[in-house]
Amino acid sequence: MIRPLSRTALVLDIVGASLLFIVFTPMSIAFYGPGAGGGDTSGTSAAAVVIASLLMFGGVAIGRLSPGLALIAAWVGAVLQMLAGFGPLPIDIAILMVLYATAAWGTRTVLWWGFGSAIVGGFVAAIYMVIVNGVAFGTGSGWDKITAGTLLLVLSLLALGFAWVCGLLWRVILRSRRTRAAQLQAESLAAEEQERVRIARDMHDIVAHSLAVVIAQADGARYAAAAKPEMATEALGTIAQTARGALSDVRLLLTQLRHRQGDGPQPTLADLEALFAQVRQAGIEPRITIDPTPPGEPPGAIQLAVYRILQEALTNAIRHGDGSVDVHLAWLADRVDIHVHNTVARESTPSIGGHGVIGMRERAQLVGGSLQAERQGPQFVVHASLPIGEVA
Structure with a gap:
């Protein structure tokens, strides 16, 4: 009433x-x-x-x-x-x-x-x-x-x-x-939830990769300290540099989480060399093949997806591999194919349903592509195909 x-x-x-x-x-x-x-x-x-x-x-x-x-x-x-x-x-x-x-x-x-x-x-x-x-x-x-x-x-x-x-x-x-x-x-809540998922995915990619490099360097420094102290000093420098970079990225992501208009880290193809350098510092020498090369400047979303997928695939290789990893990029006219495979150590088995694999698959799906990650004998293989569309 x-x-x-x-x-x-x-x-x-x-x-x-x-x-x-x-x-x-x-x-x-x-x-x-x-x-x-x-x-x-x-x-x-x-x-x-x-x-x-x-x-x-x-x-x-x-x-x-x-x-x-x-x-x-x-x-x-x-x-x-x-x-x-x-x-x-x-x-x-x-x-x-x-x-x-x-x-x-x-x-x-x-x-x-x-x-x-x-x-x-x-x-x-x-x-x-x-x-x-x-x-x-x-x-x-x-x-x-x-x-x-x-x-x-x-x-x-x-x-x-x-x-x-x-x-x-x-x-x-x-x-x-x-x-x-x-x-x-409802639309606002859905957009906020998507933003949280994206930030969580970025957080996982950044933190997981950086920690994998730090752990590998710390283990190597511990074993090499007795024989070659200068290698331990170099490893500690790499650990500090990697940790600072990860801390900077995390701060940017947290700023974006507090202020939705903030700009988070958006890696491009130009940052791949720094990513490969971090992997080398962790004691793994990736064999990289790019054939054919990009016909122009791919869209920013594709560059980000390629970077994050490679980052997670290399992180898995650092964690579970035996020190060898092959990376092949094929920039075709309508798509880019990513193929990463590494030998899995006997005592370590990557989880197909882990957050990293799920994150890679989500990255591919967000740009309209697909990704498969599976173990084939002693090899763990990641294959992704991302549509490029028009390039600049």
Whole structure:
């Protein structure tokens, strides 16, 4: 029965209804009250008009807060007005406003009660004006009364129905706004979730690769420290450099996570040599073949996908390989094929369903390509095919 309504909106409704009461109530008494030449001439009639007006405009005041109670108040006011013997009065504009409120803000039940009230009210008003007020055309014969009643019925239904239909149209507008707002919120949440997944994927690629290099260098330095201390110093320098680079990338990603407009690290093909250098520093010499070479400048999304797929594939080779890895890139006219394979150490087996393989597959799918990662005997093979489209 009571809708949630802000205090400001409720105050505005009460003030507006009070102003309408102040304007239309004296007008109704002046034209239809005692001594005005119409209606009952006793002082009781003026009191009846005031009470009916209070009920009707009270319904207007709570129209948005409780459309059902407003409809009841309007009906009671209208019945009191008819019992006092009055025909249509200026205060009856409140009835139209209440019908509008039932259609615009009422529940489904109140909505249809408002529709029924418009229909029943039209018939009651027409019959009342013809029978009680004696409204008729011509000589006032039976046929003239029927004609007058029909015309009054049509006018009443049009007036009451128009108010209800206007409220219904506003109800549709409000519902479409809520639907649109919910759709925009859902789209925003989906975009944020995609952004989180992308950042998590970047975080995994950066951290996993850097940690793999750091671990390999640390193990090598530990074994070589006794025989060649200078190699341990070089390895420690590589560890520090790799860790600083990873820390910088992670900071950029965290900044992007806090501020969606921030720019995260976006590697290109020019960064592949630095990636291969990191792999060499980890003790693995990748055999790289590029045939044919890129026909132009590939799109940025393709360059990023190629870099990340190679980064994860080489990270797996560092973790699970025995020190050898072959990389083949074929830049064809419509696609780029990536082929990476390395011998898997006997005591280590890469997980096909791990986050790294899933991330590589997602990278390929995001640009419309495909990726397969599987173990073939002693070899772990990663093969990806990414569509290039037009190149610059």
